[in-house]
Amino acid sequence: MNKKRTVEELLELAGKSVVLSDAEKASVRYKLVKISKPKKSKLFFTKFVFAPLLILVILTSTVAASSADSLPGDRLYAVKTEVVEPLAGLIKINKERRVEYKEALASKRLEEMVLLSSEGKLDDIKKEKLLSLLSRHQQDVEQGLKGLGPEFASKVESNIESVLRAHGRIFVDLEEEDLKESIENSTVLASKRRVEAEGRVTADGKIAEDLKEKVSNEITDAEEILKDSSEILLAKEVLEEAESHIDAGSYNKAILLLNRSSRFTKEAIVVAQAEEKFAIKRKEIDSRRVEQFLDAVKVPEKVEVAITSAVMVNEEQEEVNLYSYFEDLVTERIGESNNPEDYLDIIPGLVPEDFEGVDLRGDILEVISESDDSKEGYVRLLINIATRLKVELSSKESVDYIWTQIAEM
Amino acid sequence: MVEDNSLQKQFIESYDQFADDIFKHCFFRVSDKEVAIDMMQEVFTKVWKYVDDGNDIHNIRAFLYKVANNMIIDYYRKKKSVSLDKIEEGREVPFEIEDVGADEKILSESEVKIISGFLEKLEEPYKQAVVLRYIEGMSIDEIVEVTGESNNNVSVRINRGIKKLKKLINE
Known part of the structure; x- marks a missing residue:
């Protein structure tokens, strides 16, 4: 006697039973190859080729090159931030690269703040200028992330959050209290956006495993330059917690924890690099923060x-x-x-x-x-x-x- | 002179990879093979025009299904009411569902026609959910990506769609 089929099984069978013949598939393919044949464009007289060329000319000019290392107060700083950087962003190949470029610009502004402060040259006018530019770059990132996937958005916002948090600590070391407060406000906003993006992520085992490997490698690399770092210790603890969630199949929770681990590592590296580059004395992370966080990470059993x-x-x-x-x-x-x-x-x-x-x-x-x-x-x-x-x-x-x-x- | 083959190459590769799936999806949504083939070709043509205009596509698979779904919606808007013949084909059950044995790996043309006839009577958005889940074999997460609906909505639509389909078959 035949076993009865369920409707679901019949639908699956029906799906397998309907196929395009090779001839039908090839016929459509031929038509699509014809319509997608590349057009030959002439140099200089089409806007498609002309605009990037113009940008390239501007970016390679002597003026542009000279503006690269300029800081607020220098003559060429406006050229750098209002002409060169925006143009460089335009020639990025796709939306994700453009967003990452804006993210990099935000980091650059923070580095400029640290450099000027370490040299005692960061007055109120320059602070305001740099904070305003930082805010603009963050808004550009937020705008650029619209329409992009939540995995990419949460990664970018997570990076921004960790860089901001690191610089918040650096400004404490540099005794720049007002900067620290501004950066803390920006950090809170970045954190909110990151949480919102993470809430939209639907993870599977492969995504979780790939991210776990990436985060693990980040920690290994960081350990080579940072010995006995409490942030790295924290990052490793969180990574371990994430691994147990992956084993349990709770991939979304694992992704949140992996991103958190990555933020700790990144924060540690940014602070260490600033310490080395600008000879800033680093204050150790509050050990109570470590314990409080580890308690919060554990999911209650009952x-x-x-x-x-x-x-x-x-x-x-x-x-x-x-x-x-x-x-x-x-x-x-x-x-x-x-x-x-x-x-x-x-x-x-x-x-x-x-x-x-x-x-x-x-x-x-x-x-x-x-x-x-x-x-x-x-x-x-x-x-x-x-x-x-x-x-x-x-x-x-x-x-x-x-x-x-x-x-x- | 400037040429760019890489975009065309990627485009044709996406056709090679997804043509069968898009055709299958169109077929079970419109229940007509010729229309489904034309629709599939039109989906890829529209996608080519989109990238040729300089737009980026983050997820080609989801994008193809979205374009296909919009095309199917337009098709039904223009189409007159479902022909009585098709309704009768759905109602008539020359074979019992249970007659398809466990050893059957595929269905015959007439059996497929009957299944698609029942599917055609299933209203949207349940039809789309059932086709993506059982005909295309997509996971809930993949369907969420394609439709842009929430996980919850997709689960409920699949569940209710199957219940309604069973009711149609048993009437």
């Missing part, structure tokens, strides 16, 4: 305990647990229905995977366990949804947010 013990006050001024608040929201929405299949229709944001470890019986969710406890069913459902949506369950607002994502679509 999430259920955290949920059932978290209380809030409802409208009737009664103390209730977060899970029972969630249970009320669900049962109010489900109403009189006792058909488990209605859950997915009535609460449109639920997906079948949310019900892992949860047994639907009538209108009461019960967990598949020997204790047969319905309370645990709602806890498990809420945890599954929160994990999928990457929401930390800590307050009524977090449950409200989850509810808007699953029920108010």
